[in-house]
Amino acid sequence: MSEAVEPVIRKIGIIGGTGKEGKGLAYRWAKAGYSISIGSRQTEKARAAAAEILNLLGPAAQVQGLANQEVAASSDLLVLTVPFSAHADTLNQLKETLRGKILIDVTVPLVPPRVTRVQMPPAGSAGQEAQQILGPDVQVVVAFQNISYEHLLDDGPVDCDVLACGGSKAVRAIVVKLIQDAGLTGWDAGPIENAVVVEGLTSILIGINKQYGVPSAGIKITGVLR
Numbered sequence: 001m002s003e004a005v006e007p008v009i010r011k012i013g014i015i016g017g018t019g020k021e022g023k024g025l026a027y028r029w030a031k032a033g034y035s036i037s038i039g040s041r042q043t044e045k046a047r048a049a050a051a052e053i054l055n056l057l058g059p060a061a062q063v064q065g066l067a068n069q070e071v072a073a074s075s076d077l078l079v080l081t082v083p084f085s086a087h088a089d090t091l092n093q094l095k096e097t098l099r100g101k102i103l104i105d106v107t108v109p110l111v112p113p114r115v116t117r118v119q120m121p122p123a124g125s126a127g128q129e130a131q132q133i134l135g136p137d138v139q140v141v142v143a144f145q146n147i148s149y150e151h152l153l154d155d156g157p158v159d160c161d162v163l164a165c166g167g168s169k170a171v172r173a174i175v176v177k178l179i180q181d182a183g184l185t186g187w188d189a190g191p192i193e194n195a196v197v198v199e200g201l202t203s204i205l206i207g208i209n210k211q212y213g214v215p216s217a218g219i220k221i222t223g224v225l226r
């Protein structure tokens with residue numbers, strides 16, 4: 001029996017990549033040599049965000065700005081960085097184009113104004129909502145929910161680990177490699193049902209930021225040698 005061959009990821013597309021978290025991830029992966037497409041509802045806004053990253057990294061970096069739909073069609077792997085209020089609509093619009101691809105969902109289901117309280121959607125988590133909308137043809141992995149954008153456009157070490165859950169074990173290994181290539185420590189955190197913990201932790205971290213007057217509290221997995 002032939003073994004499934006996992007895709008080689010070269011082109012990463014970031015849907016809603018013009019925002020704070022998306023631009024930070026674009027910067028980190030472009031710096032690592034990936035070809036990055038930043039997506040937006042407005043092509044001009046995407047081009048401006050790409051120009052900002054190229055300004056930081058120099059013209060040899062591979063970063064372009066396109067409409068979300070074009071990004072979804074032309075990338076090997078997609079990353080979703082939109083507010084939760086736009087999560088379901090954005091996925092429904094891109095559903096057909098995302099067939100057969102991997103999606104890293106970064107969305108946190110925050111419900112303003114009470115963002116320090118965990119409030120999960122009926123599907124259980126944003127990641128499970130994405131998997132329900134996209135169906136079994138798309139492997140959804142949640143990751144980066146606990147990394148503040150403040151760390152990402154900065155080259156320094158990040159004092160927060162990244163938990164990745166959802167998809168198959170092989171797909172999570174691909175995502176953990178992308179996390180490492182972004183200069184962060186990543187962990188296989190199991191199936192998509194565990195997304196409730198990863199997404200929920202963000203509200204706890206925002207609450208700690210407020211209570212202790214810090215910009216970006218994080219989490220670390222301890223007790224594992226590797």
Ligand SMILES: NC(=O)c1ccc[n+]([C@@H]2O[C@H](COP(=O)([O-])OP(=O)(O)OC[C@H]3O[C@@H](n4cnc5c(N)ncnc54)[C@H](OP(=O)(O)O)[C@@H]3O)[C@@H](O)[C@H]2O)c1
Binds near residue numbers: 020082106108
């Ligand atoms: N900021 C952080 O530190 C952080 C950390 C971890 C996780 N997250 C999560 O990552 C996601 C993005 O966070 P962010 O801070 O980058 O958000 P953001 O800057 O507020 O928004 C990101 C992008 O989403 C798009 N967008 C906004 N409203 C939309 C709508 N109604 N329909 C379609 N697209 C829309 C916009 O792109 P266009 O206008 O160009 O289309 C915007 O630039 C959120 O779910 C957040 O909870 C954020």
